[in-house]
Amino acid sequence: xxxxxxxxxxxxxxxxCVTVKHQEQQTVxxxxxxxxxxxxxxxxxxxxxxxxxxxxxxxxxxxxxxxxVSKEGESRKQVPVDSVRTLIGMFKDIQFTTxxxxxxxxxxxxxxxxxxxxxxxxxSKTVKHYLGDxxxxxxxxxxxxxxxxxxxVHEWVESPKE
Numbered sequence: 357x358x359x360x361x362x363x364x365x366x367x368x369x370x371x372x373c374v375t376v377k378h379q380e381q382q383t384v385x386x387x388x389x390x391x392x393x394x395x396x397x398x399x400x401x402x403x404x405x406x407x408x409x410x411x412x413x414x415x416x417x418x419x420x421x422x423x424x425v426s427k428e429g430e431s432r433k434q435v436p437v438d439s440v441r442t443l444i445g446m447f448k449d450i451q452f453t454t455x456x457x458x459x460x461x462x463x464x465x466x467x468x469x470x471x472x473x474x475x476x477x478x479x480s481k482t483v484k485h486y487l488g489d490x491x492x493x494x495x496x497x498x499x500x501x502x503x504x505x506x507x508x509v510h511e512w513v514e515s516p517k518e
Contacts, residue, residue: 388413388437388444390477395503399423400468405513409503415440417507427512439506446502447474450495453481459496464488470500 391413399406406423410416419431452474460469467488474481485492485500504510 388440391440391444392473392475393440393443393447393503394473394475395500396469396471398469398471401466404468406468407509407513409507409509411435411440411443411503411507413437413440413444419507419509419512421512425513431512433508433511435506435508443502443506446495446499450493450499452483452499453479455481455483455493455496457482458484459489459492460484460486461489461491462486463490472496472500472503 389412393411394408396408397405403424405425406421407425408420408422410418415435415437417433417435419427419433421428421431452472465488467486469484469486471482471484473483483496485496
């Protein structure tokens, strides 16, 4: 009987700890409401799309198409906050704040640039990336593509199929 009581006591402690830990995981989520991610795509000597896209921690997306886009001017949409959290995770994974401020080696001419800013109410970091600079980290290129993908800029950049 003592063993049964001991076993029941141990099991209730273990399940209680698991429940507390599970509850902590559910309630502890970083507040990202003040996050702003901005990416500007600059012109090249050809027909490269020129636009600025801003994604907020609340899932708001603002697109400002300037040149060689299917939708010029301002457009807005919403994306899931979980998608924004994924994007923020990418910034953390590549240690965006430790990247150089510029990757501007002009080994190849006629390329556009991507200028990415990650901002919160406390700080801001901008990285300028000339897309002809082959020394830029591959993770930065993937981050730029992810911003486009999560903001769904293809809806405003690509020409409609006829």
